[in-house]
Amino acid sequence: MIDLRSDTVTRPDDRMREAARDAAVGDDVYGEDPTVNELQERVADVLDTEAALLVPSGTMGNQIAVRTHTERGEELVCERESHIYRWELAGPAQHAGVQTRTIDGGERGVISPSQVRRAYVEASDHRPGTGVLALENTHNSRGGTAISPEAIAAAADAAHEVGVPVHLDGARLFNAAVAHGVSAADYAEHVTTVMCCLSKGLGAPVGSMLAGPDSVIEEARRHRKLFGGGMRQAGILAAPGLAALSNRERLAEDHRRADRLAAGLDRVDGLAVEPPETNIVLVTTDRPAEAVLEGWLDAGVRASQFGEHTIRCCTHLDVTDDDIGAAIDAVRNAS
Numbered sequence: 001m002i003d004l005r006s007d008t009v010t011r012p013d014d015r016m017r018e019a020a021r022d023a024a025v026g027d028d029v030y031g032e033d034p035t036v037n038e039l040q041e042r043v044a045d046v047l048d049t050e051a052a053l054l055v056p057s058g059t060m061g062n063q064i065a066v067r068t069h070t071e072r073g074e075e076l077v078c079e080r081e082s083h084i085y086r087w088e089l090a091g092p093a094q095h096a097g098v099q100t101r102t103i104d105g106g107e108r109g110v111i112s113p114s115q116v117r118r119a120y121v122e123a124s125d126h127r128p129g130t131g132v133l134a135l136e137n138t139h140n141s142r143g144g145t146a147i148s149p150e151a152i153a154a155a156a157d158a159a160h161e162v163g164v165p166v167h168l169d170g171a172r173l174f175n176a177a178v179a180h181g182v183s184a185a186d187y188a189e190h191v192t193t194v195m196c197c198l199s200k201g202l203g204a205p206v207g208s209m210l211a212g213p214d215s216v217i218e219e220a221r222r223h224r225k226l227f228g229g230g231m232r233q234a235g236i237l238a239a240p241g242l243a244a245l246s247n248r249e250r251l252a253e254d255h256r257r258a259d260r261l262a263a264g265l266d267r268v269d270g271l272a273v274e275p276p277e278t279n280i281v282l283v284t285t286d287r288p289a290e291a292v293l294e295g296w297l298d299a300g301v302r303a304s305q306f307g308e309h310t311i312r313c314c315t316h317l318d319v320t321d322d323d324i325g326a327a328i329d330a331v332r333n334a335s
Contacts, residue, residue: 002327003302004261007172007200007254007279007316016204016240023239027232028054029225035235039242043209046245047194048185051217053210054238056229058083058171061195061210063091064223065167066132068216069192072097074131077119077164079105081141084134084169095227098131109139110151113158120162133159136169137176137187141306144172144258144280144314146179153190165192171208175201175278178251192216201251201279202244203317207237247317254279254315257324261313264328268335283311299330 003009012020026032036054043052055061062084066076076092078085080102084092092098101119105111116133123129135155137147156166168191170176170184177184188194193212198204210220224230231237258276265283266273270292272284285292289305296303306312315324 001300001302002319002323002330004313004315004319004327005302005304007314010200010203010317012203012205012240016243019239019243020236023235025233025235028234029230029232033233033235033238035242036238039238040209042242042245043196044211046184047188047196047211049188049194049211050214051211053217053220053224054231054234054241055208055210055224056206056231058169058195058197058208059088059091060224060227060229061208062088062134062167062169063095064210064220064227064229065193065195066092066098066134067096067223068220069165069167070096070098070131073128074098074123075121075128076100076132076134077103077116077130078134079103079109079111079136079139081105081109081139082134082136082169083140083171084136086141099128101130105139105142107142108145108147109136109142110145110147111135111155113154116155116158117162120159120164130162130164133164133166134169135166135191138172138179138278138280140171140280143274143282144175144276144278146176146277148180149182149186149190152187156190166190167192168194170194170196172197172200172278174248175251175255178249179255179278193220198241198244201254201316202247204240204244205237207241251279254317254319257315257319257321258313261315261324261327264324265313265331268328268332270335271331279315281313281315282306283313285309285311295334296331299334301327301330
């Protein structure tokens with residue numbers, strides 16, 4: 001079975017398993033896990049931020065950021081198809097007590113400075129006030145679009161001009177960096193906090209990182225505890241994360257395979273595919289996607305339904321060049 005549902009299905013390799021087994025550990029709630037501390041320092045160095053914090057998931061990292069940046073009753077501004085809005089169970093309302101104002105970022109999910117300025121609300125006796133702007137890169141629901149550092153900087157600068165902090169949901173930030181030939185730090189420098197996942201294209205079994213200024217991350221640590229994310233001997237999780245960081249550059253292989261997959265599927269009758277920007281391939285189907293996926297599954301290919309006539313495929317660490325060829329052939333035979 002070739003599993004293209006998501007890059008979250010990757011399995012830790014032997015190197016990661018050995019790292020977990022041999023990790024030096026301590027109680028991280030006390031700040032005494034040496035492997036967690038090493039990972040946090042390493043990620044802060046990679047992103048060129050003052051500090052970083054290990055969290056169990058990207059969703060928790062995003063929600064901690066919103067809670068840390070806002071007061072109850074303020075507004076979160078984000079793109080209307082963003083993960084933080086669509087796929088996190090109304091977490092900003094439940095965890096932080098904020099309401100959400102969405103912006104249409106168009107086909108690529110890019111929020112412009114003028115849109116940020118129009119969305120900004122100054123607190124008054126009648127208006128809640130804008131508490132935080134959240135951006136996303138790559139943009140999952142828009143097909144893994146890789147937004148440039150310049151576009152992120154422009155939107156963030158517009159928010160900073162009116163005193164609004166900016167959080168970047170960078171679950172696949174390293175994919176964006178590879179696509180644009182820049183470092184992840186080139187994105188982090190423009191925002192207040194950034195979250196990045198170790199458990200997607202990098203292949204770690206679990207874990208994400210929230211990074212930013214010392215004072216913000218110190219407060220985020222308290223909110224991690226509040227949300228139930230305080231972990232004990234978490235070095236067993238941090239050690240595979242450290243190993244996963246060495247997989248950043250190989251993300252280019254996933255992008256290359258996504259290009260090949262897209263081109264192959266686009267030649268299949270009943271399917272239409274736009275060239276991908278990173279490792280996410282969105283396929284438009286002329287029949288209901290649910291029925292198409294049943295045929296793919298019978299042929300040995302798993303993918304995700306992303307709309308009534310849309311299928312999402314993700315290339316990742318566990319997908320080889322041979323798998324791409326086999327997947328194209330299987331889909332063609334199933335059609």
